[in-house]
Amino acid sequence: MAMRGLTMGGALDFTPEVFGAVLYIVLAVAMAVAVLGLVQIATRCFGKRLGIDATKRGKYEPYECGVPLLGSARERYAIRFYLVALFFVLFDIEVVFLLPYAVAYKTLGREGFFEVLAFVAVLAVGLLYILKRRALEWD
Amino acid sequence: MGWELYVLKAVAVLLIFGGVLSVVPFLVFFERKISAFIQDRVGPNRVGLAGPDSLLEAFGFRKGTRRVLGGWLQPLADVIKLFTKEALIPAHADRPLYLLAPLFAVLPPLLAFVVIPVGQDIVVSSGVLVKLQVADLHVGILFVLAVASLSAYGLAFGGWASNSKFPLLGGVRAMAQMVSYEVGMVLVILALVMSYDSVSLRDMVSRQAAGGTLLGIWDCDGDWIWGWGLFHQPLAFVLFAICALAENNRLPFDLPECESELVGGYHTEYSSMGFGMFFQGEYIAMMAMGGLLATMFLGGWHYPGYAWLNASDSLLVHLLAALIGLAVFGVKMLGFVFFAMWVRWTLPRFRWDQLMRVGWKGIIPLALANLVLTAALNLPAPAPAHEKPDRNLTAVTRDR
Amino acid sequence: MATLIFWLVVLVTVASAIAVVTARNILHAAFSLCLTFLGVAATYIFLHADFVAAVQLIVYVGGILVLIMFAIMFSSNVVEDTAEGRRGLLALGAGAAGMAAVFAAVLLLTSRLAEPLKTANPCANVAYAATVSVEAGQTGIGHCLMGPYLLPFEVVSVLLLAALIGAVVIVRKEVR
Numbered sequence: 001m002a003m004r005g006l007t008m009g010g011a012l013d014f015t016p017e018v019f020g021a022v023l024y025i026v027l028a029v030a031m032a033v034a035v036l037g038l039v040q041i042a043t044r045c046f047g048k049r050l051g052i053d054a055t056k057r058g059k060y061e062p063y064e065c066g067v068p069l070l071g072s073a074r075e076r077y078a079i080r081f082y083l084v085a086l087f088f089v090l091f092d093i094e095v096v097f098l099l100p101y102a103v104a105y106k107t108l109g110r111e112g113f114f115e116v117l118a119f120v121a122v123l124a125v126g127l128l129y130i131l132k133r134r135a136l137e138w139d
Numbered sequence: 140m141g142w143e144l145y146v147l148k149a150v151a152v153l154l155i156f157g158g159v160l161s162v163v164p165f166l167v168f169f170e171r172k173i174s175a176f177i178q179d180r181v182g183p184n185r186v187g188l189a190g191p192d193s194l195l196e197a198f199g200f201r202k203g204t205r206r207v208l209g210g211w212l213q214p215l216a217d218v219i220k221l222f223t224k225e226a227l228i229p230a231h232a233d234r235p236l237y238l239l240a241p242l243f244a245v246l247p248p249l250l251a252f253v254v255i256p257v258g259q260d261i262v263v264s265s266g267v268l269v270k271l272q273v274a275d276l277h278v279g280i281l282f283v284l285a286v287a288s289l290s291a292y293g294l295a296f297g298g299w300a301s302n303s304k305f306p307l308l309g310g311v312r313a314m315a316q317m318v319s320y321e322v323g324m325v326l327v328i329l330a331l332v333m334s335y336d337s338v339s340l341r342d343m344v345s346r347q348a349a350g351g352t353l354l355g356i357w358d359c360d361g362d363w364i365w366g367w368g369l370f371h372q373p374l375a376f377v378l379f380a381i382c383a384l385a386e387n388n389r390l391p392f393d394l395p396e397c398e399s400e401l402v403g404g405y406h407t408e409y410s411s412m413g414f415g416m417f418f419q420g421e422y423i424a425m426m427a428m429g430g431l432l433a434t435m436f437l438g439g440w441h442y443p444g445y446a447w448l449n450a451s452d453s454l455l456v457h458l459l460a461a462l463i464g465l466a467v468f469g470v471k472m473l474g475f476v477f478f479a480m481w482v483r484w485t486l487p488r489f490r491w492d493q494l495m496r497v498g499w500k501g502i503i504p505l506a507l508a509n510l511v512l513t514a515a516l517n518l519p520a521p522a523p524a525h526e527k528p529d530r531n532l533t534a535v536t537r538d539r
Numbered sequence: 540m541a542t543l544i545f546w547l548v549v550l551v552t553v554a555s556a557i558a559v560v561t562a563r564n565i566l567h568a569a570f571s572l573c574l575t576f577l578g579v580a581a582t583y584i585f586l587h588a589d590f591v592a593a594v595q596l597i598v599y600v601g602g603i604l605v606l607i608m609f610a611i612m613f614s615s616n617v618v619e620d621t622a623e624g625r626r627g628l629l630a631l632g633a634g635a636a637g638m639a640a641v642f643a644a645v646l647l648l649t650s651r652l653a654e655p656l657k658t659a660n661p662c663a664n665v666a667y668a669a670t671v672s673v674e675a676g677q678t679g680i681g682h683c684l685m686g687p688y689l690l691p692f693e694v695v696s697v698l699l700l701a702a703l704i705g706a707v708v709i710v711r712k713e714v715r
Binding site: 233235236239276277278281282284285286287288289291292295296299300307311314318321325 | 564566567570573580589590592593596597600601602604605608609612
Binding site for chain 1: 333336495
């Protein structure tokens with residue numbers, strides 16, 4: 001009915017394969033949620049009776065090797081971590097562009113190979129530049 | 140007609156799911172035993188064969204048995220212990236994220252098993268075929284990559300939500316490290332996609348079972364192990380194994396949780412099964428990486444002589460062949476897990492700058508070179524390119 | 540069954556997208572964004588665009604979100620949101636979203652995407668090629684990139700290089 005318009009290419013075929021994947025994912029999520037929920041609920045329900053003392057000082061404090069807390073944990077970090085993430089995104093996009101080539105390269109032949117070589121070469125220059133500028137050195 | 144396929148699939152799914160989860164506690168036990176062996180200790184030896192030596196001897200156990208077998212029930216004890224611990228939430232933690240983060244630690248590696256084929260297809264009767272695989276998705280290996288990209292978040296959110304310094308440092312490190320090695324891993328996998336000419340892990344195993352052109356130069360057949368990816372992509376094999384260790388945060392790449400500087404790293408503030416999930420996630424991830432390694436480089440469920448066994452018409456022999464294949468896959472997968480443990484108790488840890496250098500100066504350039512080399516070597520001759528795939532196609536149909 | 544899952548996915552996607560905008564804590568917003576990306580990827584699967592779904596996860600969840608997380612962690616005092624200026628921003632956001640929705644609707648109604656494959660050139664729309672069939676989609680994208688879209692493909696590499704150099708130059712003070 002109305003859904004047909006929304007799903008466009010027609011609904012997903014519910015083959016045994018898709019069924020298997022969905023079943024597995026549902027099982028995995030259910031298992032993880034159940035286990036985590038169980039221990040939390042059990043702690044809430046039976047904790048008091050089993051001798052958990054929520055008033056104990058320090059028990060719920062963040063761990064700092066037994067020393068009183070010093071400052072906040074929400075500290076700022078070296079900009080290099082951000083650079084790493086940025087480079088990753090750029091190279092990830094490169095990889096994503098290479099993927100369709102990798103799948104189809106047998107039929108793309110020599111031309112395709114040299115076209116991709118040009119693409120990779122430009123990014124290899126980029127990698128060389130990062131390494132030359134020592135942008136990823138932690139000294 | 141249709142419904143029994145779904146039932147068979149459900150059985151396969153349950154077996155794989157249950158199998159993966161039930162092996163984990165034993166892996167923890169093995170890790171402790173192996174570390175004990177490497178460090179010349181005894182390791183866990185109490186839970187299992189209990190009682191005084193004289194009593195054990197009365198039951199026919201020799202004195203040395205306890206050293207080897209003692210403690211075989213330790214995994215069960217560990218599980219019970221984790222389940223009965225107090226699941227505390229630190230006072231300053233960010234509750235929703237703190238509770239959700241362990242989910243993200245355990246689900247990605249668990250989901251990787253969706254596309255890993257654990258055994259050959261079983262032909263129950265003509266037309267009814269059970270794939271020993273959760274789902275043979277079209278995207279194949281891409282599914283693993285997509286799921287793997289999620290795996291850093293369990294550690295990152297967990298570290299941040301704990302609102303403590305050590306976990307936060309661990310989380311930040313985990314993100315930067317996993318991201319750095321993911322590029323290399325994807326590039327390695329791209330080279331494999333090229334050399335197998337498929338993204339489906341199932342096809343990859345079939346190609347290896349069928350043999351092919353070694354290094355793009357000389358031909359080999361699939362009866363012996365020369366069809367395995369290891370011999371076609373030796374550099375990729377080494378790079379992938381290194382990336383696998385780094386993605387799993389295993390030594391020598393375990394900076395996100397290194398005990399000597401970050402206490403417990405990202406899971407410092409976790410207790411009970413919250414910690415258990417992180418722990419489980421690590422071991423499942425090792426198995427998943429081992430499974431991928433086995434599938435892409437070690438022929439998956441393929442073993443020498445499988446073609447000969449499958450030539451028989453008897454269903455029983457066919458099932459036996461499939462069972463052997465399943466066992467062979469398990470051995471290959473756990474072989475990598477053993478390797479990871481061995482490495483862990485042998486090598487020291489990298490420094491952070493060394494880790495970054497290995498990733499960006501070592502793995503990524505080498506993986507890029509490997510990719511270009513693969514493309515160049517496997518390039519079809521200028522003549523029509525329809526010769527090669529045929530060979531593989533016949534092989535694929537033969538093994539059905 | 541498939542329709543049920545579809546609506547479940549839609550529900551999760553929209554709910555988490557709303558959570559992204561309304562969350563007080565910026566890291567909660569990031570987490571919800573993660574769910575939104577997952578939902579969008581699932582929607583692509585329903586469109587038979589498995590490849591695009593995988594790319595969505597690899598790039599957005601694997602890359603962009605890490606970037607966002609780092610960006611949040613680098614700046615102090617942005618985690619908890621203060622109430623002032625919220626309403627104005629909300630109105631602005633709602634306006635932008637409305638505009639985008641109208642734009643998307645117009646595009647959908649007028650573009651080739653809405654029609655079945657009529658054009659002679661199968662590369663007319665790469666996204667469409669991906670939705671036709673998965674295998675054809677994957678190899679099809681490759682052929683499109685190496686064929687009619689070769690120039691944009693190569694330009695992308697230059698663009699990525701520029702971004703790379705730009706990033707290094709901007710943090711140069713720290714690096715050198």
